[in-house]
Amino acid sequence: MAQYGLIEAGGTKFVLGVADEAGTISARHQIPTTTPAETLGATVAWFKAQALQPEAIGIASFGPLDLNRASPTWGHVTKTPKPHWSGADLAGPLAKAFGCPIGLETDVNGAALAEARWGVGRGLGSLLYLTVGTGVGGGFVSDGRLLQGLSHPEMGHIRLPRHPDDEGFPGHCPFHGACLEGLAAGPSIIARWGASLSDLPADHKGAEIIAWYLGQAVVTFQAIMEPARIVLGGGVMNTPGMIDRVRAVATQSGGGYFVGDPREVVVSPGLGQNSGLLGALAVALAL
């Protein structure tokens, strides 16, 4: 079987892997994210040490990324607050070292592709993956194809109505204040209540407010895309009871108008600890 090189490129670590097209991961390795030269150098060295002759290499990366194949800076990180990485060429060093096609997508796009192909969206035609953690990001897949216009989605920055008990909070997004990310990501929770939802009392109203915002986001996604599944991942979703609260809010706010019932549509990720590497594999296979 053909072998694929896999890179889950995160802000603190790169997870590397080798897999076949069926999704069997035969080797994996983890390196810290330092500078582009060092981290990508170590990536190439590890693949070489595996004697990898890849059919293709798939990268599921933190962003933002230039994903326009017609652009001279395709495959580069664009502007990021992460030191050393603004403008870094992710794809180039790998293409040079291995002479194979390189697939690159955002990490959430990779997760969306993988969940649609092997996970909770298998056989269902369309899936949206939303991660709610330090930031909020999303990807949407329909018939195996990612949604993309001029750039990859930045779904964390949609506009939302305000929860009546949260009106004084200006929102925590440096660009938009009270967008979804500014109202529901981890830092916005700490900014309001001084701790993460998991560290607050179980009956703290923060969980109700965050679930309400995520439920409004689910309604907006249903209105625009009607995904067969909306997968909610990320640290904020580890709050006990959160997914059921989001389902209840979306069911109530949607008013039965959409084809998909949020109690069935809204789900947790299905691929567990391999989801990042399988995302990279799905990116490589989508080439």
Added chain:
Amino acid sequence: MAQYGLIEAGGTKFVLGVADEAGTISARHQIPTTTPAETLGATVAWFKAQALQPEAIGIASFGPLDLNRASPTWGHVTKTPKPHWSGADLAGPLAKAFGCPIGLETDVNGAALAEARWGVGRGLGSLLYLTVGTGVGGGFVSDGRLLQGLSHPEMGHIRLPRHPDDEGFPGHCPFHGACLEGLAAGPSIIARWGASLSDLPADHKGAEIIAWYLGQAVVTFQAIMEPARIVLGGGVMNTPGMIDRVRAVATQSGGGYFVGDPREVVVSPGLGQNSGLLGALAVALAL
């Protein structure tokens, strides 16, 4: 050249046409929308009178529609308040009469396809079409393909923040109250201010409020899809100065975060009076 039968199916009239694949319309005709049997019967009769032997027939229709090709009721109107038309089979009578493939999409999906192919989105890869009139509806095309999950988009029903000077208004959508349609469609304007924006004084604050909501919607669409063009059509957009107000709000609210600049991305429709029939042709050609 191959000939195509075109149907622009509206709530008050059906516009019929014959065209070739280049978009040259060789005949057109208009009939009132009465009952399905009568209106579809007259449609078949007119096509027969043109001696049409169509390669395919394209229908761009009012909705909601069952567009799931695997469904036994594909090609039917689903539940609509319009008398006689709930459950009406639009595609069946035409397939039976002409034995050719039938394409069916919502009218806004047709308009999106046509503007992407021949109009303001030509050659640009992605386009969103939003009509703001009695209701609000939208369609999105990327690389010639329509966005669709479990159903066609219902973009009028996205959630939005509330304009500070509009807080007392409950919204006019029977399903969702204060969704985009409930806050910005024509009936919501009349419900608040007793007249359409065109009939109110030029400096009435209604125009500012409606433009603000549409600007928020533009930001949400950019965050999710980053369309190369967002086409704003429909009666509400005929208000003098409205499109410039929407561009200004979206530019300010987007904070420069997205790749597309709203002053370039947000445009008026380009296809004029043929847009409905060209939508039907684009639907037929997309088969």
